[in-house]
Amino acid sequence: MTEAEKFEEAQRPPPQCEKAAEDVLRQIEESYNTVAKAEGRDKEILLDRAKWHGIHAYRYEILDDGSVIALYSHQPGELKIKAFDDMEDASLWSPRDER
Amino acid sequence: MPIVATDIHFRLSGGAANSNQNAALGGAKSTTTDASASLFDDVTGAESAAGDTEYRGIYVSNEHGTLAYLAPRVWVSPDTPSPDTDADLALALEGVNVAMATIADENTAPASVTFANTAISYATGLTIPDIPAGQYKGVWLKRVVNAGAAAYADSFTVNVQGDTNP
Numbered sequence: 001m002t003e004a005e006k007f008e009e010a011q012r013p014p015p016q017c018e019k020a021a022e023d024v025l026r027q028i029e030e031s032y033n034t035v036a037k038a039e040g041r042d043k044e045i046l047l048d049r050a051k052w053h054g055i056h057a058y059r060y061e062i063l064d065d066g067s068v069i070a071l072y073s074h075q076p077g078e079l080k081i082k083a084f085d086d087m088e089d090a091s092l093w094s095p096r097d098e099r
Numbered sequence: 100m101p102i103v104a105t106d107i108h109f110r111l112s113g114g115a116a117n118s119n120q121n122a123a124l125g126g127a128k129s130t131t132t133d134a135s136a137s138l139f140d141d142v143t144g145a146e147s148a149a150g151d152t153e154y155r156g157i158y159v160s161n162e163h164g165t166l167a168y169l170a171p172r173v174w175v176s177p178d179t180p181s182p183d184t185d186a187d188l189a190l191a192l193e194g195v196n197v198a199m200a201t202i203a204d205e206n207t208a209p210a211s212v213t214f215a216n217t218a219i220s221y222a223t224g225l226t227i228p229d230i231p232a233g234q235y236k237g238v239w240l241k242r243v244v245n246a247g248a249a250a251y252a253d254s255f256t257v258n259v260q261g262d263t264n265p
Contacts (some may be wrong), residue, residue, distance in 0.1 A: 023213050031217040042220045045178055049216060052182045059189075059213045068210075091208040092152050093241055096185065 004083035006068035013071060013080055017061050021071050023078055027057035028073040056095035062087060074099070100265035106163040108133055109257065110235065112156035112199055124211065125201035126157040128235050133224075138257075139242050147183075150246030153205045156191070159227060159234040159259050163203040167231045172224030173238055173260030177254045183248035186255045188225055191237030195228055199237035209239050221260050230261075 007014055008036040012065035035046045035055060049055070059071035068090040070082045082098070113122040116131040121140055138155050152205040161168040187210040191199040202209050218224045227236050236247050240257065 003141060020211065020213075027213050027215050031215055034217045034223045038220075038223060045176075045219050046217060046223070047180070049181075049185075049219070053185045053219060057213055057215050060208050060210050062116060062210050087203070087207055087210065091154070091206055092150070094152070094185075094187070094214075094241070096243070 002012070002067035002085065003063040003065045004069045004082065007063075007069055008081050008083035009036065013062065013079070013081060014061075014069070017069070017071065020059055020061055024057050024059055024071045024073050025079055028055070029076040031055050031057060032076050045080065053096045054099045058095050060090050070095075101265050102161070102163045102166050102168055107168060107259060107261075108160045108162055109259070110158040110160045112158060112237065118138050120155070121205065123155045123157060124205060125199040125237075128158045128160065128200045132196060138240065142244050142248070145224055147244055147248040147250070150207065150248075151244040152203060153242050154208055155205070155240045156199045156202070156237055157240065158199075158235040159230065161230040161232060163232050165232050167229045169229050169262035169264070170237040171227045171230060171246070171259050172221055172259065173227060173259045174218040174220055174224035175255050176219055177256060177260055178219055179253050181248065181251040181253045183245040183251070184253050185216060185243045187216045187241040187243070188218050188257075189239040189241070190225055190227060191216040194238060195230055197237050199239070208241070212239055214239070214241060216260070222260075224260075227261075237260065
């Protein structure tokens with residue numbers, strides 16, 4: 001089992017990624033506030049984006065064994081973790097795949 | 100004289116002499132080429148059938164002689180018109196006037212940067228720290244083409260706007 005798979009199973013970020021996780025949660029909250037406050041054409045575009053792709057924030061972190069986790073969120077306060085074998089594998093993914 | 104539009108440039112990454120958009124994969128800021136042309140190459144039929152995810156690194160460069168570019172924001176507008184494509188933005192991990200990390204190739208993501216997909220106007224843009232005169236800040240772009248995407252005359256534009264002292 002890779003390091004990334006362990007953290008995916010636990011759905012808890014590694015200690016060294018706690019600030020990264022906080023940043024993802026900060027960004028998703030900011031994105032939702034953005035959508036809530038948007039008006040007119042901005043609102044239309046953001047609602048289209050939400051329908052087509054979802055609203056999300058995410059980042060990739062490389063762990064000590066070379067495996068990679070994506071820290072991602074679709075909702076304020078909700079952090080999810082997905083494991084990948086390496087960055088090449090992770091790079092093809094985005095949270096829109098998990099909706 | 101305050102900062103005007105011609106003082107602010109998008110510059111490619113990929114090294115001081117880089118003029119190839121496809122090589123804008125992080126590293127030093129290009130001093131030769133504006134990143135205002137097509138940053139991403141056309142999507143082939145094979146790529147759209149299989150899906151295609153690519154990354155580029157660019158810099159917002161303040162080329163005014165003395166004034167800082169204050170609280171600039173970066174965003175995508177117009178957005179990709181195709182429902183099968185999307186563009187995400189992230190500010191580089193590195194600070195102002197520091198070269199971005201280099202990624203292995205155009206299909207490999209940068210680590211430790213937070214991507215978002217709601218920066219679609221000045222009001223909703225990602226906020227960059229102030230950029231002093233002659234300095235720059237890196238921005239990552241991610242273009243996603245879903246597998247099976249229909250042919251489309253698709254594009255998106257990256258914008259930046261900030262404040263200036265007189």
